[in-house]
Amino acid sequence: ALLGVLWVQWGWPVALAMLAAMAVGFVTGCVYALLLNRLGMPSFVSTLSGLLAFLGLQLYILGPTGSINLPYDSPLVNFGQLLVMPHWVSHTLAVVPGVLALALGYRKAQRRQAAGLSSRSLGGLLLQAVAITVALELVAYYLNLSRGVPWMFALFVGLVVAMNYALKRTQWGRSMTAVGGNREAARRAGINVRLIYASAFALCATLAATGGLLSAARLATASQQAGTGDVNLNAIAAAVIGGTSLFGGRGSAYSALLGIIVIQSIASGLTLLDLSSSLRYMITGCVLAIAVIVDSLARRSRVSHGRA
Incomplete structure (x- = not known):
């Protein structure tokens, strides 16, 4: 993320700088996975040593000034500090989770009923959907009393939803859960355990780099306090x-x-x-x-x- 901040300061396009910073995170995750899969180094040790190394690199890059400021007219800073949703967009998006919860819950209940299994009642699903919608609408209303709902928050929620879908609804996610529950049983079931570990490390490091960029965008600076x-x-x-x-x-x-x-x-x-x-x-x-x-x-x- 610090490299992304530097590149933005040096005049690189924001999108290119963000992609480069996330690519560094991806490569770092792959190195962690290599240390675990090939050398058997415990993941806690490899990630901790990497953290210390990157903190040292951060201090070296920042130099005696101790911080690097982003231009306030940078699109990255605008996204982190200024861009907010129109009120009607935030209220519309607040309705979506409740509608999806009702639709998916009803579909699941229909499948369970067709299989002769117990299922939730339509009234219970409606109550859950209404509770979710009311809670989110209240949050949107409260935030709109001031500046509004930031687009950065929408990006964060979108990443959470995407990751939850990947972990719960895909073969990769089920394999991830299986490896976490019992590595040997997952291996005997035909799951490529090393590939799952590699994907987990690479994804975590990429998301961490993304979080660092968003943090720098929110603060408009990268300093020695980042990551400490x-x-x-x-x-x-x-x-x-x-x-x-x-x-x-x-x-x-x-x-x-x-x-x-x-x-x-x-x-x-x-x-x-x-x-x-x-x-x-x-x-x-x-x-x-x-x-x-x-x-x-x-x-x-x-x-x-x-x-x-």
Whole structure:
């Protein structure tokens, strides 16, 4: 992402700079996968060493100034700070999830009824769709009272929806879950485990580079603080608190979204209460520990009941 910021500052077209930065992330993920698949290096060690190396490279590139500012007339900064949806677009998009939930839920219920299985009632599906629509419309209304809903937020939600569809509705996603649940069983079932690991590393690194670019666009700068502090803790905590299992085989993109909302709600609430950052760290750590304990107990329960 820092390279993308540099290229934008040097006059490269924004789209080309973003693609180049994401390509660097993709290559980095492939290197991590190579270290795991070929050399057997634990993924935690390879990614941690890569993080330290890139932080050092970041300090070297930034030099004595410690930061690189993006031009405020750059399209990247405009996208990150200024571009918001028209009100009618935000309200229209807020209706879409409820309609899709109703349509997909009704289709699933019809298939289950045709197979002689129990299914959700139409009233329950309608209630769920109305609740989702009302909640999203309230969020859109509240944001439109000020500047409006940023297009960056729409991009983020679109990436979450796309990733959740890929993980839940495609053969690749099912293979990913199978490898996470039991690597040896997945290998014996004919899944290319090394390819799945490679795709996971490459995709994660590419999305991380994309997130770095969006962060730089939001702040209009890249500084020595980028990627430091509690970023790693929040990334892990968001996934775990949202319901993604540390033991593998369970989770979704929506889980990470839910975890992010919880983490940021805690941080914002403590900031509004004017409490110190030390309390924020302690409370976030306690929430993370509780989430891991609940996940461990739930996994133990599934194993005891033969559902693991």
